[in-house]
Amino acid sequence: MRIVVAEDLYLLRDGMVRLIEAYGHEVVATAATGPETLDALLEWRPDVAVVDVRMPPGQSDEGLRAALAARREVPALPVLILSQHVEQLYARELLADGTGGIGYFLKESVFDADQFIDALERVAAGGTAMDPAVIAKLLSSGSSNRLLEGLTEREHSVLGLMAEGLSNQAIGRRLFLSESAISKYTTSMFGKLGITDDDSNNRRVLVVLTYLNNP
Amino acid sequence: MVMRQLGAWVADVCVGFWRSCLVVAATMVIPAVWAGAIALGIWWGAANPWSWVAPVVLVCVGTLGLSRPVCRVVRHLVARWTGTVIPSGYRRPGPVTRLSTGYWWNGFSYERTSRDAVMDQKMRLRWSDPANWRDLRFTAIVAVGAGVVAAVPLAGVAAAALGFSGSGLAPHFVGVLGVVVAVAASPYAWRPVEPVGVRFLRASAAMALADRVDELTAQRADTTVAQAAEIRRIERDLHDGAQARLVALGLSLATADKLMDTNPEQARALMREARVGAATSLTELRELVQGINPPVLNERGLIDAVRAFALDSPLEVTVDADVELRLDPPIESALYFGIAELVTNAVKHARASRGRITIDVDGTDIVVEVEDDGRGGADVRAGGGLAGLRRRLTVFDGTLEITSPAGGPTRVRMMVPCESL
DSSP, X not given: OEEEEEOSSHHHHHHHHHHHXXXXXXXXXXXXXXXXXXXXXXXXXXXXXXXXXXOTTTTSSHHHHHHHHHHHHSTTOOEEEEESSOOHHHHHHHHTTXXXXXXXXXXXXXXXXXXXXXXXXXXXXXXXXXXXXXXXXXXXXXXXXXXXXXXXXXXXXXXXXXXXXXXXXXXXXXXXXXXXXXXXXHXXXXXXXXXXXXXXXHXXXXXXXXXXXXX | OHHHHHHHHHHHHHHHHHHHHHHHHHHSHHHHHHHHHHHHHHHHHTTOGGGGHHHHHHHHHHHHHHHHHHHHHHHHHHHHHHOOOOOXXXXXXXXXXXXXXSOEEOSSXXXXXHHHHHHHHHXXXXXXXXXHHHHHHHHHHHIIIIIHHHHHHHHHHHHHHHHHHSOSHHHHHHHHXXXXXXXXHHHHHTTTHHHHHXXXXXXXXXXXXXXXXXXXXXXXXXXXXXXXXXXXXXXHHHIIIIIHXXXXXXXXXXXXXXXXXXXXXXXXXXXXXXXXXXXXXXXXXXXXXXXXXXXXXXXXXXXXXXXXXXXXXXXXXXXXXXOOOOOOHHHHHHHHHHHHHHHHHHHHTSOOSEEEEEEEEETTEEEEEEEEOSOOOOOOOXXXXXXXXXXXXXXXXXXXXXXXXXXXXXXXXXXXXXXXX
């Protein structure tokens, strides 16, 4: 994969580039500020970009803005956002266009390099990948209570893992269930949530969206 | 109809006359003292300087002693007749406290008994109060500005009495004129006392300044204490949390380094442990940072930070904020933590299930309202969370109002003036 890395702290940027290259992917460009990030994304159109939220010049949410701006120019440009903190608010903004290709993780998720690269590949393929911390915040917040009322406990945990972006196979491994059992749960869940799209990848994006955009 | 109007008019005249008499009595006391003293001096012999000693003492004592009661009476009359409350603005006594030495401290001096301390404090407050100058000035102004006018009906009555006791056409004409003046002037003659009182009896700039200094001194003490406590908390959290974990992390890595050649399996286990430790300390640091200054607040400002907070809340919270705000960071932070505390209260104490946060701008004020559908009964107790919140808002001249009847709902309104809006 051709990857752009946008991160203002040299040590982190360097470490990330080395990690990605160790897994045999190519880092085509790096950026250290918001404007640089936007330029790099539009110039290189990478297979996936890793973008830090807080960057110069303002040290506010320049990275996030750059990613959103780039996705307006190039719809569905895959972006994985990294941050020291995760907010449902930002997750909603990222998913609002409904085209997928979005990842949103805490920076420490790179500690587990295998899972991190796995998530990067899922995002590059147009899926969504969310940090478990985002999902945990979602599940404990009052706004999702009403939506989740109709789901059984098992469907609940499947939904959480699916919102993290895991495949049926991976969810099955986590819950010690067969893949066919998981697909039975997901079908009943899609029904309860009123999601009828056939394309299964898109359907997963919709699940996260329903989850997040529920008022 | 006509009878009723006539009755109302008669009542108006009578009440007006009575009030005019009261105004004259209150405002003319000090001029009367002066007149009496001058008369006394002349009577004892105007040319002899010694005959003026007693009158001068009388004038000084009378004026100083009577000025505050006169002002008090005027304030009372105005409040009673017109409903206009004029704040007195006298300095209030601070607490008299017993020290470990057994002596009493009243804010000015040490005294052997609490009675002495209170007496001493009273005297000092009485004679060092900047309101004294205002009172003196007011007694002079009110005598001319309101007293003379209020005396018109009385003068009319006096003229009538004199005129009718004489004989002939001219005295009678004077008498009739006196009655007409008295009756016509009565409903209005007492009224100037209100505007004069409002204009000249309110707190002077020096008094307002003295109050403000007291207020700010108290606030500064509060802020310093709160700040020190906060820094201690952060220090403790860092010391017991992240610092300790990083030490453990270093240890694990050092051991893993040592074991790498001899026991690679255990070395790998230690590395995994180190990774988990690093992740945990990051989580702790993130929570600490959230408590000091939430990153969203820095990245997006108050409104988005409140939206983010509402999304994470266990309540169903709606946020209404259609304004563009860019506030000073201290105000932003105070309001954010205020809102967070109120929503937490709604969850913890009011057991609410829904909440609503409204952020709006009213002129140069930011108005934040937090409502919930809980069981109500919240009040500001000394030392409680709401009192602390109110104190933190006072630093920005902000206010906190609560309506929370038992059974709910609770509505809290925070208002902070902000000139940069």
